[in-house]
Amino acid sequence: GRSSGILHTDNNAGGPATPIASITPYVGKWTIQGRLVVKGTMRFYKNQRGEGRLFSIDLMDSSGDIRGTFFNDDADKWIEFLEVNKVYRVQGGNVKPANKTFNQTKSEWEITFGRDTTFEPLDERAAPKVTYQFVKIDQVEQLDTGAIVDIMGIVQHADPLSEVTIKSGANAGNKISKRDVTIVDQSGKSIRLTLWDEAKDKVSENDNSAPVIAVKNCKVGDFQGKNVSTTRSSMVQVNPDMQEAHGLRGWYDFQGKNAAFTSVGGGGGGSMRDPRKTVSQIKEENLGHGDKPDYFTLRGWVSFIKRDGTWQYPANPSTKKKVIENGDQWLDESTGEMMAQCERRYILGAVASDHTGSSWVSAFNEPGIKIMGGKTADEIWEVQQAEGEGAFNGIFQENNFKPYVFKLRAKTEKWQDEDRVKVVVQEVSPMNFKEGSAELTNLIRAYIGNF
Known part of the structure; x- marks a missing residue:
């Protein structure tokens, strides 16, 4: 019958180990004695040859590290047995060029493990600790x-x-x-x-x-x-x-x-290091009126969230595009696809306020989930249908007046033939008063340094 591949022998059995850095397709038989430093989850794939499953591990010794992958029956066999940070003696597998799209190890090669692969658990002293640079x-x-x-x-x-x-x-x-x-x-x-x-x-x-x-x-x-x-x-x-x-x-x-x-560098599209502004400065500095959007951060709170029919929209779960109800199904007009279920996504209209005033902002799905206390639009829709308007309105009310740091994008758009500045929430995170104090300290130091 087929071997289990799990050996229980003396740590010195099987001859000398092959340094991982020396493993290539041109080395006949090799023996790795190293630590399992990374173990992936089971993943599923589909290609022209059909469907399958796989998981990968990274092994490390004092010379380097290398990726190895198990497929299908071999993946089923090893997924539960192998443990992160354990030391193993490993033999058997096909060495091939590494696919660097998915493989971040230093080796130019990777291993496909198969039915002849064996893993022997070793004592902790048999391999070095994980090395970092x-x-x-x-x-x-x-x-x-x-x-x-x-x-x-x-x-x-x-x-x-x-x-x-x-x-x-x-x-x-x-x-x-x-x-x-x-x-x-x-x-x-x-x-x-x-x-x-x-x-x-x-x-x-x-x-x-x-x-x-x-x-x-x-x-x-x-x-x-x-x-x-x-x-x-x-x-x-x-x-x-x-x-x-x-x-x-x-x-x-x-x-x-x-x-x-201070946070490391900003980048395209804005970051939480973008200029800090107040609500009053949005108008005073004409933010959003330039050729490019203005990105800035605002410390404040949500003082009102609209809860009329426009707070969410039904979407195709795959494309996120709007779908319309068609009998007991949903139609994506952009693709013609019919589906049994939709995914509801936020398009919140809210009022962001600080000590200088208030401004309407729009918040789409990811920031919307944070503003709504971690609840998805689907979850709140279910509350509205099952428990009625009282419970539904209560969720909106309980998420008002919580302090946040908003990252906002302001840009002028045409609306009913008029120019108006639209402010969109790019990111939102709960106010961290410790970090906020540190930032204020930096601003004060920078201000004093100018004199």
Whole structure:
């Protein structure tokens, strides 16, 4: 019968290990003795040959790291057995050129594991600890978008969980969870780190202990300013037992927690580092009247949310385009597609207020979910249908007068042959008074420095 592939032998059995950096298609038999540093989730795909499933792992030793992938029956066999951060002796598999679209390891090669692959659990002493090449947060500003780096920082703030919908690929239409956190280090800079999928559970918005977080193989992005995010190849550790983490912890506890930090570079499309404005300045400075949109941030609160028939629209779950009711189904007129169910999405009209006045703003689905206390438009629609107008109105009322930081976009549009400035919420996050105080301190220092 087919071997289980799981060996239980002495750590020294099987001859010397092959350094991962030496593995190529031209090496006949090889033996990896390394640590499993990344384990992906089971993913499903469809191509011309049919449907299938796979998951990938990254193995590391003192010479480097390499990606390996299991398919179908082999994926089913190994998905539960293999554990992150465990040490294994690995033999058997087909070595081929790495697909760098999905593979962030340093090796030029990757392994397809098969029926002859074996994994032997080893004692912890049999392989080195995970090695990092950390970059300081201020260095990220100079890195190219798409660069893969190791980063470590203190979690200064963690946002609540949110969901986004995958727009392309085999998993298009599925939702994936994420958490944005702000991290800082001794460079005096802060940066947004997005923790995707399982990594999101490593920290919580309710944890005020300012933990150290270390991420191996995170990706540099430039959406609304330079940022970093986890990938399928990332390994995330919280409060790791390593010299750099202990040094960072000591610095923050005795010095950093009282420091003021500035966020790393802004970018196209605006960022939370865009100019801070008040409501009165929108009119006073004619924001939105130029050839290009104006991006700015506003500290304030939502004082009113419209709840007439225009607060949401029924959408095609795949394309997000509006659909119309057609009997007991829904019709997407742009494609002619009929569907049994629609997805309701926010188009909120709201009033944003601060100490200088109020302004109408529009908030679409993602910021709308945050403004509505984390509830989707589908969920509120169900309340309206099942519990009536009283419960429905109550949800809108209970989400008024909460303090937020808004990132806004102002642009002049034609409406009934008249020019009017439309202000759209790009992002919204709960007011973090600690970060706000640090920012005010920086503004005061900059102001004093001009004299």
